[in-house]
Amino acid sequence: ARHRGTLSALQDRYGVDAKIICAIWGLESFYGERRGAVPVISATSTLAFDGRRGRFFEQQLIAALRIVQNGDIPASRMTGSWAGAMGHTQFIPTSFLQFAVDYTGDGRRDIWSDDPTDALASAAAYLQRNGWQRGVTWGAESPNGSLQPQPGGPRFATTENFRVIKRYNNSDAYAIGVGHLSDRIGGAGPLRSAFPPDANGLTKADRITLQQRLTARGFDTQGADGVIGSNTETAIRAYQATRGLAVTGTPSQALLQSLR
Template sequence: MVFTRRFMIAGLAGAALAGCSTGRTGSSSAPTGGRTYQTVGNAGYDTWIASFRQRAAAQGISGATLDAAFRSAGYMPMVIERDRNQTEFTRTLEDYLAIAASDERVSKGRAALSRHRSTLNAIEARYGVPANVVTAVWGLESFYGERRGDVPVISAISTLAYDGRRGSFFESQLIAALKILQNGDIPASRMTGSWAGAMGHTQFIPTSYLAYAVDFTGDGRRDIWSDDPTDALASTAAYLSRSGWVRSQPWGGEVGSAAANSGTPLRVLQPQPGGPRFAVFRNFDVIKRYNNSDSYAIGVGHLADRIAGGGPLQGSFGPDARGMTIDDRKALQQRLTARGFDTGGADGVIGPNTESAIRDYQRSRGLPETGEPSLELLRQLG
C-alpha cells in the first residue's frame, strides 16, 4: 500500500478525522460513527508536544500557529484504539461493487452531478478529468459530502505521532497540517476529518493537500471542508491530472463494452475468479494513485459510468462458497428483516449486521448461533 494521497485504513473508502504543555483538566469530544473521540490528560503526550514544538519551529511553524493549533487539542485514546484494532479482511469484488455502486450511491451521484453540473464542467475543462469521474471519487470518499468526518485533525494526528507506531509518518502529517493552518486555509477549529487525518469531501491527508489542493473559487483559500464542495472537487481533478490523466480516454470497462473496445487496453483483469473481466487503460492506473487498489479503481470507474447513465455489469459473479448468489443473499436479508431481525439493508453483502440478525433468529428458534448465511436458512425463512 502506498500513501501518496492519504493514510488508507481497512474498509471501503470507502467513510473521518491550552498551549502545547496542556495541563488541561477538561476534555473535548467529537462524535463520529457512533464513537466519541474525547481528549484526556496524558503527561507523556504533553511532554512529546513540548519537544515537537521545537522541531516544528525549526521547520518554519510560528509560535502563534502552534498556540492556536494546540489550544484545544489533546490526546485521544479512541484514535489509538481504532489504529490498534483495524480489522484485516478481504472483500470480493462483487461485494465491493454492491456497496460502491449501490442503487442509492448511483442515484445520489446522478443528483450530485446534476446539482453541480456547471462547476464540474468548469473543472473538467481546466483539468481534463470527466465530471462523472470526479463525482464518483466524491461518492466513494464521503458519500457526496455526507460523511466527511468530524474528528479534530490536530488532536488525532498528534496522538498518532506521539504513539510512535507510525510516528514518522504522522509527524510529517502534523507538520503539514500546521502549515495549512499557518497559510490561513482553515482555522484549527474547522480542521476536522477522519480519525486518521483524512480531510474534506474527497479525503486528502495533509501532505497531499499541500501538494495538490487548489483554490478553484478564487477566494484565497483552498477550502476542502466547506459545505460548498467546489475546491475539494477541483483538488481531486488536479490530483488526477497531475498523476497523468489522459484526456478523452476511458478508465476501461467490462470486456465487450463499448468503452473496453475503444482502443488497445493496457491489460485485462479478472479480479474475482469466474466473475466479469475488465479491459483497463492508463487512466485506471491513475485512479489507483488515489487509492492503490484494483477494486477501488474499478469501483470509481463503474460508479462513474453508472452516474453518466450506464447500466449494471453484464457478467455474472456466480454463487459464493456457500452456493448463494447475490440475489439469494438479498432475499435472506429481506426475509430476516421482515421477520423482525433487522439486517440494516438488503444489498446482498453479508456483514456484522446481517450476521447479528442471523444469530438473533437462530436464538429465537433454539438453533446453534452460527451467524452464517446458507441456502437452508433461506428456505427456513420461506
C-alpha cells in the same frame, strides 16, 4: 445535474472527465453526505501513538497541523474519518498539502464546506498531476480483458487512466468502481457479466435477502444493499445468539436457510 457547470469547468481546466470526478465524489463521501465528523488532529495523534502505522500517521498529524497553520481551516472544523481522510473527496492531510487547490479564489482550500467546489477541483488536480490523459477513458468491460478481479466474474480492458485512478486508492476494485459508476452517471447500462458468489458462497441477491430477513425478524441491518458491513455483522451476531448458534457475525448459506 446541480453541479454540472462546476464539473464541466473542471473538466475543461484539468482535462479529467467530469463523470470521473463525480464518481470519486460518490464513492468517497456519498456526494458529500458522509464527510466524517472525527477531529483530524485527535484521530491522527491517536493513530500515531498507537504505533502500528506510527510513522505514517505522524506524517499525517504534522501535515494536519500545517494545514491549520496555513489558514485553510480552523482545527475545530477540521473533521474527517477515523483515519484522518477529510472532506468531500476524503483527502489525507499529506495529499491535501500536495494537491488541494483554492478553485473558488477565497484564499482557502476548503474541502470541508457544504460547497464541494474546492474538493472537486482538488480531486481533478490530483488526477491531472498524477498523469491523467485527456480524452482517454478508464477502460471497459471486455471478454478479452486481462484484468479479472474475481475468478468467473467480469473481465475489464483498462487504460493508463485506470492506473491513475489507483493512485487515488491503490485498489483494482476501487478503480473499477469509479470507472463503472462514471459510466452509469453518463447513461451506460449495468455490467453484462455477473459476479460469482463471494467467499461465503453468497451472491449479491443472497446477501440482500439475508439482510431483509434479518430485519424482518427484528435484527435491523440498517438497510438491504448486499454489502456486509458492521451493521449486518452485528445483526447476525444478535440473531445467532438468540438461536444458540456460534456467534461469528459471518454470513453463510446455512444462516440464510435458517432465516427462510
